[in-house]
Amino acid sequence: MTVTTQPVYRCTPGPLHATLLAxxxxxxxxxxxxxIAYYQSYQIQWSNFAAWLIAGGLLFCGLALLFGLLNLIRAEHKGGRALVYFLVLLATWLLxxxxxxxxAKDAWAVMPSGLVLSVIVSALACIATWIGLTNLRSGGAQ
Structure with missing residues (x-):
């Protein structure tokens, strides 16, 4: 009896890609x-903090998205987890x-849509990071 196995190539993100993603x-x-702090305290500075943190998250997410696109282009199989990772990261960046x-709106006009969007974007960022930092397979079974 002969058993043949297909090699499974695991490709994890490089150090820079992982740092940007994380x-x-x-x-x-x-x-x-x-x-959340702005919603509870009505102090406008919390909204300013949120705006700056979101801008930083967009920068990191955009660069990680670029690395994800390059990895998707270089992958032998364009589907599977690598594609799901890229699409979740793209949805994170767009939202x-x-x-x-x-x-960018003024004062209380940010609420409640800004809070809801922050919840969705944070959840998507966690999901994208989970998918991206687990072993992505680029060969064999996906």
Whole structure:
């Protein structure tokens, strides 16, 4: 009896890609926590903190998205987890951009849509990071 196995190539993000990807979570989560503090205290500075944290999260997420696109282009199989990772990261960046535009409004006009968007973007950032930092398979079974 002969057993043949297909080699499974695991490709994890490089150190810079992983750092950028992992940096999105605390920045977007900090924006969410600042929105919660603003919702409870009515201090405008919390909204300013949230806007800056979201801008930083967009920068990190955008660069991680660029790395994800390059990895997707270089992958032998264009589907599977690598594609899901890229799409979740793209959705995170796009909703984060909408959230940044929402936070550009004046004072209380940010609420409640800014808070809801911050919750969604933070959850998507956590999901994208989870998918991206687990072993992505680029060969064999996906």
């Amino acid at each position: 940096g999105t979570v605390p920045l977007f989560l900090g924006g969410l926590l600042s929105d 984060g951009l909408v959230n940044a535009f929402e936070h």
